[in-house]
Amino acid sequence: MTSTAVDADALARCADEPIAVPGAVQPHGVLLAVREPGLDVVVASANAAALFGRPVRGATLDELLDAAEAERLRAGLADELAEVNPLRVTVGGEDVDLVLHRADGLLLTEWEPVRGAAQAGPEWHRRLPTVLQRLSAATTLGQLGEVLARDVRAVTGFDRVMVYRFDRAWNGEVIAEDRRADLEPFLGLWFPASDIPAQARALYATNWMRLIPDARYERVPLEPPVAPGSGRPLDLSGAMLRSVSPVHLEYLANMGVAASMSISLIDRGVLWGLIACHHYAGPNRPSYTDRVAAEFLGRTASLLLPTLGDAGEQAGVVEVAQRQAELAAAIGRTPRTPAAALTGGEVTALDLLPADGAAVRLGGRLHLLGTTPPADRVLPLVTALRAAGVTATDSVGRVVPGAADLAGTASGVLLAEVAGGRDDFVAWFRPETLREVTWGGNPYTSKTAQTDAGPRLSPRRSFAAWSETVRETSRPWLAHEVAAAGRLAALLTEAAVNRASEDNRLAGALQRTLLLDRLPEVPGVDLAARYLPSQEDVVGGDWYDLVPLPGGRISIVLGDVAGHGLAAAAITAQLRHALRAHLLRAPGPGAALDGLNEVIGALLPGELATAVVAELDPATGEVVIASAGHLPVLHATAGAAAFLHEGRGPALGLLDVAGYRETRLRLAGDDRLLLFSDGLVERGPGGLDAGLAALRGAVAAGPVPPKALLDAVLATLDPPGTDDITLLAVART
Amino acid sequence: MLFDVQRTTVAGRPALTVRGELDIATAPQLAEAAEAVFAGSPAALVVDLTPTEFLDSSGARSLFRLARRAADEGVAFHVVAPRSNRPIRLPIDLMELDSVMPIVNSAGELPAAAVGREGT
Structure with missing residues (x-):
């Protein structure tokens, strides 16, 4: 052992x-346990006879006290016993304080002589x-x-x-x-x-x-050791003589x-x-x-x-509640930018509770306040704490050994997770407090002694002061602080959920305006379109458009803005309208894309989009194609299909001046053109290459009419619904 | 599939090595990791896509933004994307990302003697 x-x-x-x-009392008094209402003694301490000058077991208190004292005692029993204590009585000529309480269904009477006190x-x-x-x-x-x-x-x-x-x-x-x-x-x-x-x-x-x-x-000792009636030793937890x-x-x-x-x-x-x-x-x-x-x-x-x-535990409870209300109000004022509300205002997340640093990660973006671990250590630390199921620790090294070196900034970590699947959180940090603790004796010395009954505690013999330095431990997080952090996170989660559902509603409305309710009837053209929104319930950045041009030509547009959600939908709307304007004015699709590229460079710096434009003259079947970084257009002929790799330029937004080239072909007989977004081909097994090959195969083997062709392609490729998917097919009639 | 961005050193330059799928869900993590590198005012930054398995337009946009940021701050920026890594190289080529950032086939193709202001 x-x-x-x-x-x-x-x-x-x-x-x-x-x-x-313990089955015993201390000798500075006598204990008698009596049964009510007769007050007959059933348990007595072994020193009782000496005080009373007679054996007491079997006697009643009426016999042990004089009549007047017995009367006072009986009167007191009807009252709150604490009100009666002590009852000053005389026993064998001595003043005695009689103290009463009840336990185990008995009246416990303790008799303490005044002399000697x-x-x-x-x-x-x-x-x-x-x-x-x-x-x-x-x-x-x-x-x-x-x-x-x-x-x-x-x-x-x-x-x-x-x-x-x-x-x-x-x-x-x-x-x-x-x-x-x-x-x-x-x-x-x-x-x-x-x-x-x-x-x-x-x-x-x-x-x-x-x-x-x-x-x-x-x-x-008490006699008898086991109280009659209960069959157990008397409960002395309330006895002063215990x-x-x-x-x-x-x-x-x-x-x-x-x-x-x-x-x-x-x-x-x-x-x-x-x-x-x-x-x-x-x-x-x-x-x-x-x-x-x-x-x-x-x-x-x-x-x-x-x-x-x-x-103690309640330290700062009022202040924390006050800060929490202020932060909640700040979030309420600007619910769309909670990170700014928590980090940019007069009261920040760091002020919520006493801490040296805080990290706010919202929408996947990390903001640091005060003294924190380095930015690249914060997310791994939080991830490790989550994995360990710990939300509050005053000694991070004990939970995440790899983070022990952070004790100078984050020995204590309090973590509040913000739901929403983006690993969002708010965390507070406290450094280790080097605490000198002077023990009354070394608490680590052995305290056991061997006895017949086995090892028993033998209290410390040395009371020389013994100090140690407690390291890698921060001030502990109080329960009300942990609760306040949780409430802030819940508020942020709620704000995020409200924002997401509102965003989706707005973006959905916006996108419905981007997608055409009904394809326009264009003489001589058979056109089909399919749009499958993302199954992850976010609005994507795909758009398509048909722009009738002067002289009977028509521009078929398919584009994709990088990103998802309301921001992407808003950019998509701007690009769609800008491209329409440029298509109507520009001499050809390449020049229109040049114009659109300038719009992005000037108005939407940092955004990235791809688009392809096919300009068809239904009368002649002549098609002019220009692509800004988009996936190649597929040209389907009877029983075959080929991607068009000419007429390209960089994605929109990359360069100030792009200079898009054009390529031309003639749509004859049953020829069709297929325009599509990356959601159709990029996520399958084998990646984009395999997706493109599968698409070409499906189109080559597919039916001629554009609507039937698109349905067959979707059935064959069965793309995962992680992104939105757009397909256009055009043929001449 | 696990995504992860690690601070590494490629050809003596501070680098971010990207594993897994760089897409709309994970691109913010690359941006965040890059932010930490930029905070140290490096002379150069390499994004190593050798072990990357997927790249979508949002991932491409994050590379584009890093390239702009690097240009603004005078940081020599390179992307390593081997031609053999088709799932990465194909979208890069289609979007012509090489028009705004140097894309090399391997670490060995990086111009030599980048003098880093810090080692990692």
Whole structure:
């Protein structure tokens, strides 16, 4: 077994330890469990007879108290027990504080002699209003802690009172301390989470106060060990006399602590920290009343925790909500350009929450804000986090080992994905914080000791301060920050969906104007057209046109603008109308394309389109063809087909002056011309070459009439619907 | 099919090697990667399409825009597209992209002695 396994085993054993049902109490009082309403004693601590001067089992409390006290007790049972506690009674001539609570269906009575208890005296209690005022006047955790430590020490008389706060891993940091002047300070020390095991923390979240007046006490067993009725040892989780774990006593002894007390600090139901009190000079037992006063301070401080500036998990919640509203408003004002709204305004995505850098990727474009990893590392990092299913980490190297070198800018990454299939996201980055942690003793030294029952935890013997530097960890992302990031991403997703559906509606409308409702009747010409929109529900950049020219000729146009969507559809509309104008004016298709090329160069720099124009004279069958970077026109004759590779020039937009050449042919008999867009041929198996060959084969083998020919071509090639597809066929009649 | 743009070095020049299909869906990634290279003010930029499997008009447009950007910034720009890579070379030739950017058949055809301002 490795040492780690031993340790884990011992820790598990410790977690199993029945701290709520130890079957024993501490000796500074007596516990009697009685059955109501007879108040007959069914379980008693073994020291009961000594206090009462007689055996108590089988007796009733009426027999153990005088008549008047018994009367007060019975009257109190009808009330809230907390209101009754403590009931000052006299037992064997001694003043005793009687404290009541119910558990396991029994009334648990705890009898604590007043003699031997330290009394803070009435003076302190008269000062309570001032103390409460000081507590509520604290504006920082540090101030609150100082008031708590000082006044809890004043009322309880412990040598040292520490206020400590748990981090997320349940390590405790001493944030305030009041101590006897000769003691070394513990302020700033960290106590490892293993010092207070999980089941103890669970108990502390409901039970506000624990006291061990003498850490070297002998436990006093309960008799009988198993409570009649329940068949289990008595549940002492609410008992002030509960005997604690021997492991804990060993721990106190190792620290030289002779007496201890702790009070929970609970923030909205969650254990936030502790007021931990140590006494070194010897036993220390503050009176019940003084303990209640100290607990009252702890409860009051707990209520104040959420109102302080550094409110732990809730830190900055108001500011983050405010920024989120501002960003949402900015996106709402310019829903079409959310990236500009998030990166260009007075409040940017980086301002949403405390972070050193942010990356906004929208529409596939990356924008960086603040201090971030290099641009080319951001997308791979985000992709790797997505693959690991992680959206928030304060130590990226532990999730993506290859990104550990980014700890200087992005040890912490908070990722919010924007849906829409374009790998869009918003991410925030925090650098590693080099944190010096001073532990109260080395938390990594072995803590296990072999016993008959197997390995058991043996609390650290060395309390020499031990520091380590915690690297490659950033400030953690708080739950409300993660939620705010998610809401921003959801907003962006919604904006993108709205935009896409609106774009599609607009682009669809635009494209319907580009495609002809009905082909014009041109005497002597048999013309067919097929347009298949992309199955991916985006509008493509294909267009076709038939432009009747003076003198009976007709220009047949097929073009394709690079890109998809509304932008491409808008450019397509402009090109179509510009080409129409140039076709009507220019001496031939080559010159018309020259004109169109100039339009793009001047008005649409950076855009790219291809187009082919076939100008047919139906009377003679003469055709003049010019192509701007487009796929070749297919010339079909009886039983054969050939691509025309002449009459070409570069794609539209590439050159300022293109100079398109023309080629001529005569359309005779059953000859047909086929114009088509790349969607028909480029995506099949074997690529463009194979697509063109398949098209030529299908046309050569296909029927003569243009409409039937196009249907046959589509059936044979069966192109995938990833792009839009346009086909035109023309023949003479 | 997986698409990926990697920063590489071709004939001693900063390069982007494009794998998979360069089309409307992936062209923005090439543009983004190029943006990162331009940010380092390189003397030269090579786009290596040797392992590229598909090129559509949107992919061609992204090359065109890179060529313009490179010209504006005085960056020597080349595209490597082997004639044997027909699915890439055919659309390049049809659109006559070589009218606006030097397209070479292999890294060996790149003019020698490009003095890079940075190594990668």
